[in-house]
Each structure stands twice: as structure tokens, then as C-alpha cells.
Amino acid sequence: SASFIEHADIAKSDQLGLYAAVHKALVKSDIATIRYGVFSRAFPRWLEDDTQLANAGNRFSELNEQLAEQMAGSRPHKIFRLVRRHIAPYLILREIIKTSPEGLDELASRNSVLMEKARSVAEMQYQIVSGRLKRSVVQAVVFLFLTKVILGMLIEIPYELFAYGAIGVVPLAINLLFPPVYMAMVGFTIKVPGQRNTSKILSDLKLIVYASDQPLKYSLRSRSRLSKASQAFNFFYGLTSLLTLIGLAFALRAIGFNIVSGIIFFVFLSTVSFFAYRIAYSVREYAVLDEDPGFVANLSDFLLTPFIRTGQWLAERYSRINILTTILDIIIETPFKTILRIIEQWNNFLRDKRDDVLR
Numbered sequence: 269s270a271s272f273i274e275h276a277d278i279a280k281s282d283q284l285g286l287y288a289a290v291h292k293a294l295v296k297s298d299i300a301t302i303r304y305g306v307f308s309r310a311f312p313r314w315l316e317d318d319t320q321l322a323n324a325g326n327r328f329s330e331l332n333e334q335l336a337e338q339m340a341g342s343r344p345h346k347i348f349r350l351v352r353r354h355i356a357p358y359l360i361l362r363e364i365i366k367t368s369p370e371g372l373d374e375l376a377s378r379n380s381v382l383m384e385k386a387r388s389v390a391e392m393q394y395q396i397v398s399g400r401l402k403r404s405v406v407q408a409v410v411f412l413f414l415t416k417v418i419l420g421m422l423i424e425i426p427y428e429l430f431a432y433g434a435i436g437v438v439p440l441a442i443n444l445l446f447p448p449v450y451m452a453m454v455g456f457t458i459k460v461p462g463q464r465n466t467s468k469i470l471s472d473l474k475l476i477v478y479a480s481d482q483p484l485k486y487s488l489r490s491r492s493r494l495s496k497a498s499q500a501f502n503f504f505y506g507l508t509s510l511l512t513l514i515g516l517a518f519a520l521r522a523i524g525f526n527i528v529s530g531i532i533f534f535v536f537l538s539t540v541s542f543f544a545y546r547i548a549y550s551v552r553e554y555a556v557l558d559e560d561p562g563f564v565a566n567l568s569d570f571l572l573t574p575f576i577r578t579g580q581w582l583a584e585r586y587s588r589i590n591i592l593t594t595i596l597d598i599i600i601e602t603p604f605k606t607i608l609r610i611i612e613q614w615n616n617f618l619r620d621k622r623d624d625v626l627r
Contacts (some may be wrong), residue, residue: 282347282488285565289348293355294362299339306335356465356554357472365387376477383470390466393554398460401551407456408543412447413534419532420444427528439529443472447536454544461545461555468556509574534575541572542579590615 291297291305307313310331338344364385365372366500375382420440428435484609518529 271579282338282343284335285347286351287337288335289344289351290355292348293351294358303332303335307333346488350486352553354472354486356556357476359377359385359391359554360393360469361473361476361579364392379474379478382477385472386470386473386601387466390554394460395458397476397551397554401455401458401547402462404547405460407453408455408540408547409448412451412540412543413444416444416447416532424529424532428526429524436524436526436529438523439525439533441534442523443529443533446533447540450537451540451544454540455547458544458548458551460551462555465555467556469554474555505570508570512571513574517573534578538575538578539582540579541575542583545579547575 287306288302291302297305307328308326310327311320314321314324361372364375364382367389368375375385386494420443424440424443425435428440515528516534520533525533
């Protein structure tokens, strides 16, 4: 974290915010851990020195207020996005330090050995991320399907029977199948970083570990005011989002959706879009290359952004019930791990049999 802060071109007034952003991106710290980190660095001997303890007590509120001030508003989010975009080499470096008994100094003395170790660690992390991605998508698909079945039985079907005397088969089928199918389609098309990304990580890692005439520099671009072009783009974006929502509402109405089934469709479309965005965002934790996804993907992101924001709003206010998460772990995670364990034991059994033949 000290290395990232050293290379970041951030104003002195934002140093606490930068420290908090690095903590969140590098070690996934919560606000309590960040507060303790700030406090322990300001008063490293507060447990041993009574004078420093008294000073810490006097300045405790002041430090908390400074941290809260630097974490308020939109600027801390911009700093965090800057840190998150460049954090991959530091994540790899942290894993190297954790898994290398000889220590970083010994590895750094041999450039080729360090780079090979970094490449191996990066590829291993890609595999971990890929496995996490598949589990997340499967869990999200099952969660969406079960939730939709429950809502259909408790709300949608009773409402249609009461209001119309019949069940709208097409809207019900769309509402039942669309969320999990959409989640699966989006989730399984997300790609983990590849070889070009690894090469860029190794290049940045050299600049971090070894002295260089052209050190890394992370700059935060500030926008003092919106240009006329930006204002026009914002207006166009807002208008397009509104027209997308209206057009989708008319399309749903045309195929038989009522007000309840329509609201459920919008809620699940927003939830799935946000889930998919969060999963894709977590996969890009080790990505350092800003690759152009293409026209179709950009258009899709543009049209789906209103739903992603709505899904974020819903997720922040109505988090998933812990018991449902536990159920998903029981019906998905536990059998999955059991199957993997059985496969591993079977492979070990076959290997032992082959070894017996060679004796």
C-alpha cells in the first residue's frame, strides 16, 4: 500500500482518502479496519506510551472527522476507481510475498526468478477467479429461479386469478425463465484476463520493485466543470434511458403483461443486470488492460445502465436474506465440493493402481 501511495499523483488533502481506497482494494478492509489503520499509524506506541495514549484520546475525534470528510462525496469514489484500475500488480506482489519463504528481497535479487514467480501466481489467480465466477453464476441462476418461483406462487398467480380469472401463461413463463437464462448467458460469457494482461502486470511489477528512470505514475483527472459536449451527452443519455424504459414497457404490455407482472419483470431485469455487473467487476480485479469490448457490448452496456443502477439501489436497500444464502450454499456449494472431493479421490485411486502395475 505504501508503494501505491508513493506512485500516486494525489493531492496531500486526499492522502487519507487514498489510504482508505488502497486498503479497500488491496485487502478488502471495511471502514472499522481502515479507521484502526489510520489510528495505529498516527499513534504507533499508544499501548506502551501513556503520553501518546493521552494525545491519541484528545485527537481521536479529529482523526475520525478527517477520515469521514475525505471519504464523503464523489471524489473518494474516483480515487477508489483509480486504485482499483491499477491494483493488479500489487495483488500479485502480495501473493508472491505470502507464498515465498525466501522473502521478496531474495526473489528481487534475481529478476528472471521473480518474473517467473509472478507469471505463475498470476495464472493461478486467474484460475481461482474463473472458478469463483462459475460458482457465482450458478448460485445467482438458482437464486433467481427459486425467488421467481416463490414470487410467482405468492404474488403473480394469485393476483392474475383474482383480477382476471385466468393465468397469463406467456408473461408468467417469461418472468420465470428470463432472469436465470439471462444471468447464465451473461455470466458464462464473462472472460478472465489472458496472456496480454499478464505481460502488462509483469511490466508494471518491474517498475514497482526495481528503480526506473520512468517510474509508474497514477494520476487522477479532475473535471472542474462539465463541457457543453458532456452536458449534451448527459441529456442524450437520460433521454435514451427514458425511451428505453418506455419502449420496453409498451413491448411488455403488447404481449400480455399486467402491472404486477411488469413490475416483477423490471425488478428482476434490474437485479440480474446488477448481479452480472458485480460478477464481471470482480473478475476484472486482476485486469490492467482497458480493452475495447466492441460496438455491440458498448451499446448493450449503454442501454442496460439504467437497470444496473436500479438493481444497485434495490440491492443496497433490500439485501438478500441470510437464510436463503445458507440454503444456496447447502444445495449448491456443499454438493459441488463433495463431487470434486470424490473425483480427486478417484484420481488418486487410479494413480495408485497404475503405480502398482509398475512395481
